[in-house]
Amino acid sequence: MNDVVLRLNGVEKIYNKGLSNEVHVLRGVDLTLKVGExxxxxxxxxxxxxxLLHIAGLLDTPDAGDVSVGGEVLSGRSDRRRTNARRRDVGFVYQFHHLLPEFTALENIAVPQMANGVAKPVAEARGVELLGRVGVAQRAGHRPAALSGGEQQRVAFCRALANTPRVILADEPTGNLDPATADQVFDALMELVRDTGLSALVATHNMELAARMDRVVKLEDGVLVDA
Structure with missing residues (x-):
C-alpha cells in the first residue's frame, strides 16, 4: 500500500522567466509527505x-518537475482535472482566516461541503462535529466578527477539513495570533490532524511549533533540505 500522499519531484519555479530580472524561486525541490505525517x-x-505551498496545493503550476497527490501525477493536467483534485484532496489554511463575514461559523464549514454536493443536514452535522473537536461548538451560530482571533482560526481549520481532504497545507496558520493563543490554536490543529489521520505541511516562522511536528524541512536558495 502506498503511504505517500503528496510528492514533489524536481519542482522548479521561475518568475520573470527570460527577462533580465528573472528570479529562480524553486530549484529542483523534492518533497515526500506520508499519510498521517x-x-x-x-x-x-x-x-x-x-x-511552494501553492504548487503543492495545485493552485499554481511548476515550470519543471512533477506534483503528485494520492499517487496521481497532476502536473501538466488540465485546469479542470487539477481543480477537481484540489477540491477533493487538499485543504488550505492561511495566516488570515478568510471566513465569509456574512455567514456563521457553522455555515462557513457547511457551504464548501454543499458546493461538493453534500446535503445541507449532512454538511451541518459534519460542521458541528468539527467545531466540537476544536472546542468552539458553542460559537457555531456566530458570525466571524463576533469571534476572537483564535476562534476564527479554529473555524478556518474546520473549514479546511470539511471535505475530508488527504492533506492540509497551512501557510503561517498562527502568525496573526499572540503567542499564548497561537499555542492553543496549534494544539487544536495538531489534534485535528492526528484524530483524522490526515497529513499536513505547515509553513511557520515559529521554531517551537515546528519542533513539535514529525519533521522539519527548510527552504534555502530554492532547495529543500532537512533542518
Whole structure:
C-alpha cells in the first residue's frame, strides 16, 4: 500500500522567466509527505515557501518537475482535472482566516461541503462535529466578527477539513495570533490532524511549533533540505 500522499519531484519555479530580472524561486525541490505525517516548512520571508505551498496545493503550476497527490501525477493536467483534485484532496489554511463575514461559523464549514454536493443536514452535522473537536461548538451560530482571533482560526481549520481532504497545507496558520493563543490554536490543529489521520505541511516562522511536528524541512536558495 502506498503511504505517500503528496510528492514533489524536481519542482522548479521561475518568475520573470527570460527577462533580465528573472528570479529562480524553486530549484529542483523534492518533497515526500506520508499519510498521517506533519511536516514543518521553515524559511525566511520571501524565500518562496508560499509559492511552494501553492504548487503543492495545485493552485499554481511548476515550470519543471512533477506534483503528485494520492499517487496521481497532476502536473501538466488540465485546469479542470487539477481543480477537481484540489477540491477533493487538499485543504488550505492561511495566516488570515478568510471566513465569509456574512455567514456563521457553522455555515462557513457547511457551504464548501454543499458546493461538493453534500446535503445541507449532512454538511451541518459534519460542521458541528468539527467545531466540537476544536472546542468552539458553542460559537457555531456566530458570525466571524463576533469571534476572537483564535476562534476564527479554529473555524478556518474546520473549514479546511470539511471535505475530508488527504492533506492540509497551512501557510503561517498562527502568525496573526499572540503567542499564548497561537499555542492553543496549534494544539487544536495538531489534534485535528492526528484524530483524522490526515497529513499536513505547515509553513511557520515559529521554531517551537515546528519542533513539535514529525519533521522539519527548510527552504534555502530554492532547495529543500532537512533542518
Amino acid at each position: 506533519m511536516v514543518a516548512l521553515v524559511a525566511p520571508s520571501g524565500a518562496g515557501k508560499s509559492t
